[in-house]
Each structure stands twice: as structure tokens, then as C-alpha cells.
Amino acid sequence: MKLVLLSGGSGKRLWPLSNDSRSKQFLTLLQGPSGSLESMVQRVWRQIGSAGYESDACIATGKGQLDLIRNQLGAAVPVILEPERRDTFPAIALAAAYLYSIQGVSLNETVVVLPVDSFVEDRFFTALEQLDSAIQQSGAELALMGVKPSYPSEKFGYIVTDSVSNPLTNRETNGYLPIEYFVEKPPERQAELLLSMGALWNCGVFAFRLNTMIDLFIEQGLPIQYDEMVKQYSQLNRTSFDYEVVERVKHAVVVPYDGEWKDLGTWNTLTEEMKAPIIGTGTVCAESHNTHLINELNIPIAVLGLSNVIVTASPDGILVADKKASTKLKEAIACFEQRPMYEERRWGYYRVLEYKKFSEGHEVLTKRICIKAGRNLSYQQHTKRKESWTVISGEGELVLNGRLIRIRTGDVIQIPVGAAHGLKANLDLEIIEVQFGTELVEEDIIRLTHSWDETIASVTDPQLL
């Protein structure tokens, strides 16, 4: 059995902590077993390890999340990189082609696809075995995990089984039930009816035999070789796996799971799983009950006389919400247009301290940049901005227009428009960068070389100060 974890989404439902570059699964807000905080992706990866599947699991994701995944799970985590973000069918297709043509996985082997942000107990992962047996024994093309609903939610999809001809007692014998049909996000009345019929929640966990997918590719004229699939990726339809596969297969079964499963997609549900009421600098008065404060800013927050409230502050913005109202967040922040103010990268992270646009037409962006020891920024040029750097901590090496310069705490460097510059941290480096130009966007960057060895090779004047 192979596990493919899907890591997608750039949702704003956990704004201001989640943004286009930091999806909800990377927020380190959950209590880990050692007492430290962990993110959803760290929790799931840890649980997969405990269940003994780590060497059979890989993560399918896009470039935008690669650095974050490696920072949180380690550089060795196996990643299937989508050339661009499309939808779940192309992502799963790419993973299947990878398993088949690169890893040489047997066509008979079961592949389980699951979201990287399920909040479940450890035994959910041991229950994946039942998906494997269901696929191998039932002859079905698809097996889904179906969670026994705890309330008639309007937010989830439901899996309806032929419960009359297959009463739940039968489950004991083979562990799975044939699926009759699906109902997506029903109104509460219908959800209640579905519960009484024994319908199950679709938690987005699918299993199939690898050849089911490979046969489908052949049928659809899609490549079965990974390299070819990568090349053609941008031509694949932007369709979901649900639409392209789940709703079309003739024979699908569901494995019922009677345990805790949560979608921590809103502040209301996420804070239920947060043990500490305060993360960051601030105070919540004793009279406040069930109030959570998360503060990533370096100024204090005081919360007085408010219960059942979530207060979250990040460089992107500040949310103050009654927890029940936090489900309406997306609409409320639709009017905010802003660049990400915090991003994690392969080399470290940056935080925007201030952005200002002047009436004269130029813009100024002040950032603090942290480059981890041993990491480097690519050798690059900007066409529309100059930069000034004040090194506020650490040591490193700068290549500026072919000159190698050693830099350390307290140094001030000017990078004119068009100047080629690359930087490597020998000790953790922190820099205050002031960008100054006519259009300050991350895209104004010409990468000359990526690795530090290549950058060093371009040095023409090794003037070590």
C-alpha cells in the first residue's frame, strides 16, 4: 500500500495567519506530543510514521509549498512536485504516474490518497489497512473512507450506502459497504435524514489499485510515464478527482470509520484543538471564557471582557471575531487587497515591516530578512528597484557584481538597480532591507545562478574584506 498526501489550498479561511503563501496546514498551533506546537502537516506526518507507513508515503504539492514542507518535515521528505497548481485529478494522476514509472510500484498495489490536513486520532491511520483489503477483496475500482457523522453538518459531503440490503452488521464480515450515491453539502433537514439512513461523511480519503488509474490514463490518451506527464501537465484538465473518477466509477465501496475526524478549516473548529488560550505576547482577562489569542506581531494585545472570541494578529492583518461568526471571514476580508507580509522560503523567511507608496510615484518596502546558516539567496538582479541592507545579526558572504565581500553585523550595503547580488549566510543572518523603486513586486527578479557554488564561480574579483 502506498500513501499519497495531497497538500494544496491557499485558503483565507484562517486569515490573517493563512495567506497565499502559507496555507492552513502549515500553521503551528496544535499541541504536539512533546508539549511543543506542531502544524497539521507535521501532525499527520508524525501519525503516518507511528502507523509505520512513512517509507510508503509521499506528498504531492506545488512549488509554492515545497520550501514550507521541507522546513517543517525535513529536506528528505519525498515530494511529487506539480509543475503548476491545477486541481486534484491532475495532482493524483501525476502521483500515479510517478509511482508507476519512477518508483516501479506494482500495478496491483493499493494507492491511498488523503488530504494532508485531516485532524484525526492515530487509529485513523491504522484503519487505512481496511481500505487496502477492501480494494484487494471487493473488486471495486474505488474504496473511500466514510466517517460516521456526529451531527447533521451542512458543510460536508455524504456517502449513501445500500444500508437495507447491507445492514451495518454485515460490516463486521467484510469491513466495507457498496456505495449507492453521494450527496454534497445538504441542507440540515436532508442531513438529518441522511444520518438516519446511516450515510457517512466523505473525508476525502480514496483508495484504488494502481492499474485502475493507469488504465484510465491509457483510455483517456494521457501519458503513463512521469516525465511525459510533467511535460503535458499544463494541458491536463482542471478537474477534481471527485468529478473525473469518483462520480464515474461503476463499483465503489466505503469503509466505515467510527472515530473522531475534524476539518479544522475555520477559527471556530481550529481553536477547539488548541490547548493554550494565548500564543504570543498579550493578555486575556480572567473573566473571558473560551477566548483565544494568537499574536505573531511584536506588540502586545489586551483582550478584556470578551468570551467565545478569537483574536489573531499577523503581519498580514488582525482578526477580531466571535467564534461562530468566523465562518463568514472570507466575505469580510474580500475587500482587503494586500501583498503577503510574511513568507517562509527555502533559505529562511522575510517579514515586511512597512510598505509605503509615495505620491511622487515611488514605493518603499522595509523588510527584515532572515537567512539560515549555510543557506543562500540566488545570484540575482532587479530591474526596478535598488536596495539598502543593514546587517543586524550574523555573518555571511556577499557577491556583488562579481566581487566577493565578507559581511557581518553592523555592515551597510547598497545594491543599485541592475546590480547582480547573491548572499550566503555563514552564521544565521538577519538584515533590514529597504527596497526602493517604481514597482516593488517579488517577480522583479532575474535569477543568474541558483546554487552558491555557481555564484562563487562567477566571482571575478575575490576581494575578501
Added chain:
Amino acid sequence: MKLVLLSGGSGKRLWPLSNDSRSKQFLTLLQGPSGSLESMVQRVWRQIGSAGYESDACIATGKGQLDLIRNQLGAAVPVILEPERRDTFPAIALAAAYLYSIQGVSLNETVVVLPVDSFVEDRFFTALEQLDSAIQQSGAELALMGVKPSYPSEKFGYIVTDSVSNPLTNRETNGYLPIEYFVEKPPERQAELLLSMGALWNCGVFAFRLNTMIDLFIEQGLPIQYDEMVKQYSQLNRTSFDYEVVERVKHAVVVPYDGEWKDLGTWNTLTEEMKAPIIGTGTVCAESHNTHLINELNIPIAVLGLSNVIVTASPDGILVADKKASTKLKEAIACFEQRPMYEERRWGYYRVLEYKKFSEGHEVLTKRICIKAGRNLSYQQHTKRKESWTVISGEGELVLNGRLIRIRTGDVIQIPVGAAHGLKANLDLEIIEVQFGTELVEEDIIRLTHSWDETIASVTDPQLL
């Protein structure tokens, strides 16, 4: 009649907008007559002008508020500057000595002392005339304004008159009543009783004949000349005018005032007078009632599903409070220890973008500094920090160790430890300053010269770049 406005306080009851450098009377949150926002001090000064008293009024305050008062009321506003902050008796004594020995005000003239942050209707100021007549006609040493209470508050002081022998009908004839005694902040039951007795709120407005005060100085051995009073100011007792004068005079009268008077000292009371529910960047959802959002940061704030709440964000911190609970603010923020993150000065203002202390022992403070066209920073040195400046807007002249250098948008300047530097803005100048050193405090400053003429006179190398 002369008016002395007392501008004191550095309260934290309106944190995070008020701080040690910006008292509540300078917050521009009130709706002015022209539609623009005005501060309490601007409102009172405007009302004094409308009542025709502007040329008879002056403001007694400390150095810390001088720049703010001049920025808000204009450079010509007459200010009596306290050499240091002590209490209300020394402040009023200094003002009396000033009126007597510098302005040559007649000893028979009435002096009215009033707080700069009373929130009242315009007719309150025309009613000051009655204080004048009371002093001139009653023979009393002191006349107070007494506000007719609108509810039995526990927060105010009460003035009790002999209402039996002086029924309110008598008021029509002379406009004042003899004061029997004072009650400070009574519990609600007693406050109710006081209301039934016709007691009045003490709103901190006192009138006396100038010679009453001068006689007191002579009796106490205090100087009556302003210059001498300034010299001895640091030896004056730190006592309040209430303690030193009001509670000790033999004959005091009160002028009843039956109109609106408010102490806008908490977010609860202040927001009642704010017309706009939102100041700054942000959104409050339609379901929220009586919720106010004030945002001085440049990141957006979303408030969802919360009524009767105040959300205030400034560079100093963020407050989220039920309005009723905002009276407990002082205790809640007692644990926050922080330097001011925003300060207005004679030359403009600065805002701290970030402060960071490193484990290696050094500190880094990143500020945006704005210097108004024509203004200058004094010629100064720092002993414990170096600075890097990136000019992000405007033009100016820099004197650095005796060299005159013209600077403009985009320039980067380094100020080493101990370097003498002065700066004048020719156009409004904005600078990102990174301070770097072992102890970053405002006090680490040796002022060599103050005016730009003096600074220019010290230039030894007029190298205009």
C-alpha cells in the same frame, strides 16, 4: 478674566493610543465642526475662541507636551512651561506668578483654571462669566463650577451646598451658592443621596482673584516673581490644588451649571462622542452594533459578529475590549513594558517599525522618521549606537562631523558611533533609520547645537554634493 488651561496627564486609560508621550487630550478622534477630526485640546481651544476668550487664555503644561500643543494649536499659542511635572498646585502657582509678574495682570482680576480635556457644549464657556461675577460679588476666595449630575456616578467628586437655607430658586438672584463640603468618589448609594440633596459634580474648574493666590504665596514664603518661581519649581511640594487650596479656604461658592459635561477618560465614554465607527483601515461586519474600530497600523483589521466592542490598534499595541470592561484597562496592561512606538516632536514624528534584542547582546531598532519641511534635528551625537539612514522621500541637508552634505530620496547614509550629525528637511523628509547598539534609549543623545543656524556655523567642510 484670565483663563489658564491645565494640560497634564500621561494616562494609559486610552491605551494603546495614549502613551507616556501622547496623552488622551491629543488624540484626534472627535468630530470637528468642519467635518474633520479634532482632539480634545483642539476642541476646547476652538470653543474658547468662539466664546471670545482666546486672547485671555494660556496653557500650562510640561516640556513633554509642548511640541504636541504647538503642532495641534499652532506655534503662537501662549504656553506657560512647567520646568518639570509636579502636581496641580505648583502648575497653577507658576501660572499665577506668570500672570502677575510677566503679564502684569491686575491683582483684582479673576483667574479661571480649567482642564484642557473637558468635553462640554459651547455654552459652558460663556457660563464662565458667572464664575467671574461670583468671585467679584460674593467676596468668596474661590468659586467652582458645579455640574448638575445626570446619574449617581461613583467616579466623580461632589460639591454639597447648603441647599436648605439656599434653595435653588435663590440661584436666579446671584447665580452662586455657598459650598458646605466636598465628597470624593462616593459609593452609589451615597451618590444617590447626594443627588437628592442637590449636590453638584466637581468638574475641576476653579476661579479666584489673582491676589488670593499672591497673598497665599507670600504667606507660604513662595516667590511671586515668575523667574524666581521657575528656579525654585523643583522644590515646590507635589500637592494638588484641591488639597492645598480648595479644601482649606474659608469661603467658597459654586456656580451651578445645568448642561452636558463629560469626562472622556475611558474608551467607553470617548467612543460615545465618536461619530465615525471606523477610523483607519478595516471592516466591521453589518451585524455588529455600537462597535468602534480605530486602526493606526497599516495592516487591515476585520471585526466580525461583535457588538459593544472597542478595537484599537497603534504601534504601541492592540486593545480588544467590551466597552464596559474598558474601565479595567489600566490593570490589564500593567504587565506590558514597552518603549513608546510612536512620538510626535517639534520637527515631525517617528514610528518604530520593529525592535529586536539579540542574544549576542546588541539591540536593533528600525524606525521611520518624518521631518517636516523647514524643520531640523539638533546637531547631536550618540555614544552607544550607530545608525544607518535610507532616505525614502524628500530632500534635505545633512551635517556629518562638520561636513555639509545634500541628501535626497534614495540616498543611504551611515552615522558611526560618536559621529556628530544634524539634519534639516528642505522638502518633507522621510527616512528609514536602523539603530544598532548596546543600549538603544532616547536618552543616549548629546545635543551639540539646537538651531540649524548654529549647526551650519559648525560646518568646517562645506562640500555640497
